[in-house]
Amino acid sequence: MSAATEVRAARRRRTAARTSLTQRATYPSWFYLPAGVLYLIFFAIPTFASFYFSLTRWTLFDVEFIGLENYVQFFSEPQLSRGFTNTLVYGFVTSGAKVVLGLALAVLLTSQLIGRGYLRSVVFFPVLVSTIGVGITFTALLDPFDGVVNTMLAAFGIDGPGWFTDPNMALLTIAAVDVWKGLGIATLIYIAGIVAIPQEYFEAARVDGAGRWQQFRSITLPLVQPATATVIILSLIGGLRSFDLIWATTGGGPGFTSDVIGSVIYKQYQAGFYGLSTAGNVILFLVVTGIMVPISILLNRKAVEL
């Protein structure tokens, strides 16, 4: 090794050391600290502790280790395991409906249309309204006897169902209200995605004689894929974790037919079965991560570069 290269290497090492030193001084690690402390105390510790407490019979003062008994109970008692299947149904139904309706509305609202601004605001506004308020309003509107919807249907000679009171309808009715409330976000995300597609693509397709449907199939649909990924991920996370809308409308009823894991957690907590409630929480954790991790990997891999 010649002296010249040695000197150069030494100098390079020195500059590297200096930049990393100034980097450390300019951007000190303790900037992570305040947020990290909050995250550790109020999020990480409870999450890790939940794995242990889910294996116990627990009253906050008294802990008794009972192994997997809580999980066995969760899946063997129908009023608890119903919450598990309902969570999956609710998550996928709301997410799917938001993707389809959100994309359709976004295509409509990015075309030349009268009242476009009005339509965009009116679709979005429910997003900002309190979920509890929405729940109470729809309980009144969908009342099986006096409700506005069933009175209207009766005027057409249709016998309206007991939306929230029929065991077979309750969960799907809540899902529909959820879609009504959350559709605005999905639509907005899709609008942003469609607006980002260069107009030249559509012009070129039109020159080649592509119709509206063909343009949608071969340009819009593949190129809004990042928006689709965002909508699916956001609505699934929200749908699988949902609790407040269900609690404000049916409270999990009639019976336990519209219970989801979120409401089971709350009911068991109220009843004082803290271990069982925490086991519900761990199951929810496993459901959400078990679904979200593969889906986000899949969706990110499929992304089409513009």
Place this chain on the structure above:
Amino acid sequence: MRRNGSWAVGIVAILVSVVVFLVPFVFIFFTASKDASEASRLEFSWPTTWAFAENLTEVLATRDGIVVRAFVNSTVLTVVSVVIMVILAAMVGYLLQRRQSRINGVVNFFVLAGLIVPPAVVPTVWVLQSIGLFKTMPGLILIEATFGLSFCILLFRAFVATIPRELDEAAIIDGAGPLRLFFTVILPLLRPVIITIVVVQAVNVFNDFTNPLYFLPGDENATVQLTLYNFTSQMVSQFNLLFMDILLITVPPLVMYIFFNRQIVAGMTSGAVKG
């Protein structure tokens, strides 16, 4: 021909939107304006007697003004937790973008985990109880701030990338320390994204029901969402008052939406174009 078609589509869309999206809100307003017996019929009709002012004063006077107290509580909760959230998340997002370090990967992982993982309820109660913050406003404020951190960090990290590093270097050469640099140079430049985050998170915290239900139970120092929920059992026969309360609770987000329409849209759609 095509013009006519799009007119027809527009008119149909407006009619459908009126039925699907406006009727529920008009229903809230009408029911809030009726007297008790008319409201209990749950009809979608023009109020025969307007009792709007009476209902308003009656709701505000219920149980020594519990609604007013709830509004004060919710305002304190929203303002303080959003301020904490914004400052702490900005520090993390800034550092995450600026400094190349081995722990970046770990931090990113925890940020994403915070976005996906549902909070463990009873263990959180247990933690709050052991540090004496269960059923207290400070406890709930810290909880809301923590649960909102991840979303804010992601937005801040993306925005800091648009601020040139040369600014940092210039400030350092002028003798600014890391704190001065962050608070007097970087933070003011983050204004657009801060407005977005403040508006979106303020609406989220104000509308939150689940966390107050778990961590601030009891109705003495309840938030607006909890009072509304408790009213459903106490006011079964007084739908006019119940819907007046819904109307009151809807006003703050509505005002936010009118003034910050663009920022809300920007915040909620961030990440849509570049997944």
